[in-house]
Amino acid sequence: xxxxxxxxxxxxxxxxxxxxxxxxxxxxxxxxxxxxxxxxxxxxxxxxxxxxxxxxxxxxxxxxxxxxxxxxxxxxxxxxxxxxxxxxxxxxxxxxxxxxxxxxxxxxxxxxxxxxxxxxxxxxxxxxxxxxxxxxxxxxxxxxxxxxxxxxxxxxxxxxxxxxxxxxxxxxxxxxxxxxxxxxxxxxxxxxxxxxxxxxxxxxxxxxxxxxxxxxxxxxxxxxxxxxxxxxxxxxxxxxxxxxxxxxxxxxxxxxxxxxxxxxxxxxxxxxxxxxxxxxxxxxxxxxxxxxxxx
Numbered sequence: 001x002x003x004x005x006x007x008x009x010x011x012x013x014x015x016x017x018x019x020x021x022x023x024x025x026x027x028x029x030x031x032x033x034x035x036x037x038x039x040x041x042x043x044x045x046x047x048x049x050x051x052x053x054x055x056x057x058x059x060x061x062x063x064x065x066x067x068x069x070x071x072x073x074x075x076x077x078x079x080x081x082x083x084x085x086x087x088x089x090x091x092x093x094x095x096x097x098x099x100x101x102x103x104x105x106x107x108x109x110x111x112x113x114x115x116x117x118x119x120x121x122x123x124x125x126x127x128x129x130x131x132x133x134x135x136x137x138x139x140x141x142x143x144x145x146x147x148x149x150x151x152x153x154x155x156x157x158x159x160x161x162x163x164x165x166x167x168x169x170x171x172x173x174x175x176x177x178x179x180x181x182x183x184x185x186x187x188x189x190x191x192x193x194x195x196x197x198x199x200x201x202x203x204x205x206x207x208x209x210x211x212x213x214x215x216x217x218x219x220x221x222x223x224x225x226x227x228x229x230x231x232x233x234x235x236x237x238x239x240x241x242x243x244x245x246x247x248x249x250x251x252x253x254x255x256x257x258x259x260x261x262x263x264x265x266x267x268x269x270x271x272x273x274x275x276x277x278x279x280x281x282x283x284x285x286x287x288x289x290x291x292x293x294x295x
Contacts, residue, residue: 043265050262053255061259067235068260071244078152078240079220082159086216087209090167095201097168098175099183109172115164123161124229127154150232155240158226163216170212171205178204207282214278218271222264 051058062068097109115123131148132138141148148154186200202209224242231238239247241264248257 043269046258046261046265049254049258052258057255058259058262061253061256062263065256067239068244068248068256070236071239071241071260072263074152074155074239075221075241078155078159079217081156082163082220083213083216085156085160086163086167087213089164090169090171090212091209093168094171094175094205097172099180112165112168115162120158120162120223120225121229124158124226127157127161127226127230131157149230150234150238152238154230155227155238158230159220159223162223162226163219166216166219167209167212170208170215174205174208207278210278211275214271214275218268218275221267221271 050061053061062072093108093112097105128149129135130137131141131154133142133149135149138149146153148157182200182204183196186196191199222242223240224246227240228243228246231240231243233239233243233247235247241260245257245261245264248254248260
């Protein structure tokens with residue numbers, strides 16, 4: 001009997017709930033039905049509609065429209081920059097929180113979750129009130145010739161904010177579990193800060209870092225709410241791919257809208273495939289390590 005009260009039996013894979021066959025079939029079938037209805041069918045429909053005019057029509061909708069081309073370029077520029085900034089910030093935040101004890105440490109950890117709690121639309125409005133022409137910092141920035149709102153810096157700020165926690169939140173528990181013994185030993189042997197990072201810290205956290213980057217990138221390419229507010233939705237200037245999908249749909253250009261949506265979906269699926277392969281690789285490495293330890 002399992003401590004939770006559920007009857008279990010031992011199998012090659014471990015403990016398996018000894019439930020009736022009909023119940024297991026019902027639960028598994030319900031899970032597949034929900035996934036198929038809410039995920040697989042919509043994804044398949046996006047690609048069916050995207051290729052409704054054939055391959056030539058698909059390429060035409062994506063490449064022959066200059067505004068759509070610019071939205072693709074803008075997304076492929078803003079998203080990697082946001083990921084890069086959050087990677088640097090996540091490493092610094094995780095190092096600070098896990099390696100130092102200071103007043104306000106718990107508050108800092110809590111504040112990392114603020115982007116998860118605030119609506120992206122509110123985030124966009126906040127940046128408009130701060131950096132807009134009538135905002136708190138707007139007049140000063142205008143005198144310096146710097147334009148943030150309704151320009152790509154605003155898109156970068158908004159995207160960076162909403163994706164801020166992913167890398168840090170992935171690294172903090174990992175670095176806490178690893179501890180600092182190896183780093184302390186390296187310092188006692190005379191390692192410089194860069195040697196400490198590249199030869200001790202980074203090899204230990206590399207897979208967690210990559211996983212956080214994948215999550216951050218997946219969120220960045222699909223950001224809509226905050227970018228919608230700060231961009232001004234200027235065609236050919238500040239429209240990202242999600243904004244372009246919405247604009248084409250409002251213009252009743254369904255083939256073009258679904259073509260851009262399919263490209264976004266493909267990018268998300270590639271990111272998901274990378275996440276899956278990373279998880280499998282880590283599992284294989286852990287299994288190999290266990291076998292070497294036991295032998």
